[in-house]
Amino acid sequence: MPDLYTPGATLASYCPTCKASLAHTITAVADGKTAEVTCTTCGSRHPFKHPADAPKARASRAKQRTGTPPSVAASWEARMAAASGEEQVYTMAATYCVGDIVLHEQFGKGVVLKLSTKKCTVLFQNKERLMASANEVLQELDASRHTYRPTTHQA
Numbered sequence: 001m002p003d004l005y006t007p008g009a010t011l012a013s014y015c016p017t018c019k020a021s022l023a024h025t026i027t028a029v030a031d032g033k034t035a036e037v038t039c040t041t042c043g044s045r046h047p048f049k050h051p052a053d054a055p056k057a058r059a060s061r062a063k064q065r066t067g068t069p070p071s072v073a074a075s076w077e078a079r080m081a082a083a084s085g086e087e088q089v090y091t092m093a094a095t096y097c098v099g100d101i102v103l104h105e106q107f108g109k110g111v112v113l114k115l116s117t118k119k120c121t122v123l124f125q126n127k128e129r130l131m132a133s134a135n136e137v138l139q140e141l142d143a144s145r146h147t148y149r150p151t152t153h154q155a
């Protein structure tokens with residue numbers, strides 16, 4: 001195993017310059033351990049840092065907690081790309097289909113995700129909103145009412 005750590009050998013290390021775990025060439029070895037490595041991407045020499053110790057993951061996760069949840073924007077982008085429906089200006093008097101793209105003067109572009117009576121759920125870039133529409137009762141909604149209630153016998 002100490003044979004792995006010889007000058008000139010290649011190993012994965014975290015590079016503080018590239019801010020990523022990349023291939024490095026060992027340039028100095030101390031006590032059978034890697035002491036200094038050279039990044040094969042940017043060529044900078046720095047002490048060996050195990051990829052698992054990379055500060056990257058923790059920092060970016062903390063950053064994501066503030067502002068618009070990235071999941072909403074990401075799913076909006078994905079839905080917009082996949083949307084096959086017509087692009088139309090949003091009005092309360094219109095009926096929509098799942099997958100339709102609506103243009104709202106305030107919220108921008110959105111994708112219809114779900115239909116319900118006189119309403120539809122539209123995913124806009126920053127938020128999912130329940131919007132008024134002229135949609136009629138759907139069979140799907142009726143199905144949810146068929147909840148089984150066992151009759152309890154009372155003495």
Ligand SMILES: [Zn+2]
Pocket residue numbers: 015016017018019022039040041042043044
């Ligand atoms: Zn580098």
